[in-house]
Amino acid sequence: MTLYSKIIGTGSYLPAKRVTNQQLADQLAEQGIETSDEWIVSRSGISARHFAEPEQKSSDLAVIAAQRALEMAQLQPNDIDLIILASSTPDFFGSFPSTACIVQKKLGMTNHGAAVDVQAVCSGFVYAVSTADAFIRAGVHKNVLVIGAEVFSRILDFKDRTTCVLFGDGAGAIVLTASEQPGVLATKLHADGRHSDILSVPGAPDGGALAGSAFLHMDGPAVFKLAVSVLEKVAHEALEQANMSSEQIDWLVPHQANIRIMSSTAKKLGLPAEKMVVTVDQHGNTSAASIPLALDVAVRDGRIKKDQTVMMEGVGGGFTWGAVLVKMNGLPEQGDFKAAL
């Protein structure tokens, strides 16, 4: 029997503290840094972002998103035999123990399933889904919890107006399960390490201290240019793999970083704006969390319906990018989900 994977649950979580552009602009003005709601909206499409409380870590956000996805999937934590968590802001400096292991503990799991973090920055979620799909198709794991979770506010330099206005905190999750029918139709991943310096946190642990910077550094225009060029290409590669055309996409769920990058991708794919899920206005760029956040919002508000076809696309530091094409044939019947936002 040929094995495939399908999505049977989605969940997401945004921390309670919501900061509008105006509120952020007012805070930055106190430090003599000038920005405005008008600049942020026109350059990025972002209106607000959520920031975690100091005691909230990525694992705390991840656990709530995971619980919501498990509830939709009607599974218990111990039914999960693999957790793959994508994050660039893991619970621990030095990255271990993995945030996936912390999430396993916080979910109360005792079944000795596997748990691992993946690092592909804003492409982390599509990397994690592709990895989970491969494990399931190989018959190695059956029920996989895939999470993207970030507290990006911890790596933002609030003296750098070119970056601090663009990012936020949040988490999203899906449950993938083994299936005789293909849910995940195609996955395609890429990286080009030659561009590693255009988006990075260029610091490292060194003898008990930090060598370099613990803040996010970005060459915005260079990232913009690369992102626009690779996203169209990788979407076509995934479509080709599934022997499908872009007209067969019901929903485009791109990485929620910047409305101008997203709209340009939709246009190049010949998709009308109404077919693209946009939540970036509400939470800014939440890196690995942004795609599952947007997916969950559109599933719960009834836009994405059972059996529809969804193209998810990520792009980010590394430089990394990828696409996952999915038929949402594992979703429960519509109508009884709690709203995401």
Ligand SMILES: CC(C)(COP(=O)(O)OP(=O)(O)OC[C@H]1O[C@@H](n2cnc3c(N)ncnc32)[C@H](O)[C@@H]1OP(=O)(O)O)[C@@H](O)C(=O)NCCC(=O)NCCS
């Ligand atoms: C970052 C980004 C929004 C900047 O937009 P841009 O149109 O390229 O703007 P520029 O960098 O050319 O800067 C234009 C001006 O705005 C100013 N500016 C930058 N940030 C500002 C802010 N928050 N508020 C007001 N002005 C700002 C700059 O200083 C510059 O002023 P100058 O012309 O006097 O030097 C844009 O490059 C972008 O979206 N890049 C991709 C970012 C992204 O999505 N990253 C994550 C991918 S995973």
